[in-house]
């Protein structure tokens with residue numbers, strides 16, 4: 212049966228677009244809602260244009276009340292009867308209260324070769340470390356940040372003179388290949404890591 216997917220974005224949503232574009236009739240999953248904490252996210256505008264349902268829950272009125280923010284998202288998601296969640300550039304940390312019920316059913320893409328460089332500024336950190344390669348990882352989400360079983364990785368070379376932006380652009384191209392490929396396999400119950 213086709214898996215019902217919710218995709219969480221905070222920004223431009225290029226990974227979301229890559230996922231949605233890949234979910235054609237042959238795909239084991241279908242996008243049913245795009246979720247954001249940011250009403251102005253480019254990804255939300257694109258989703259509306261594409262005729263997809265959207266849910267926006269602004270995190271700011273909740274302040275430090277992460278549980279309240281997450282409860283509002285859960286309530287809004289209830290009617291969509293989701294099987295899977297794909298985090299795609301969703302820039303809010305989700306607590307164990309939200310993550311645990313979705314364990315094994317929530318994926319994230321992170322712009323580094325995990326376990327290297329959890330958290331932010333991954334491209335600058337790879338350059339500062341003098342690494343010769345970098346990349347991106349799709350993993351299952353667990354309560355620990357940017358942790359959880361790895362479902363796939365793609366590698367890119369680091370070239371002399373690269374800036375963090377150069378590297379980010381090179382990695383992002385691979386993200387757009389890796390994430391849809393991993394989701395196809397995962398939604399077909401194939402958890403074998405995909406190493407590109």
Ligand code: GRF
Pocket residue numbers: 220221222223224225226227299300301320321322383386
């Ligand atoms: C991607 O690099 C993703 O890995 C990171 O944030 C960026 C989001 O880009 N977490 P986009 O919104 O998918 O274009």
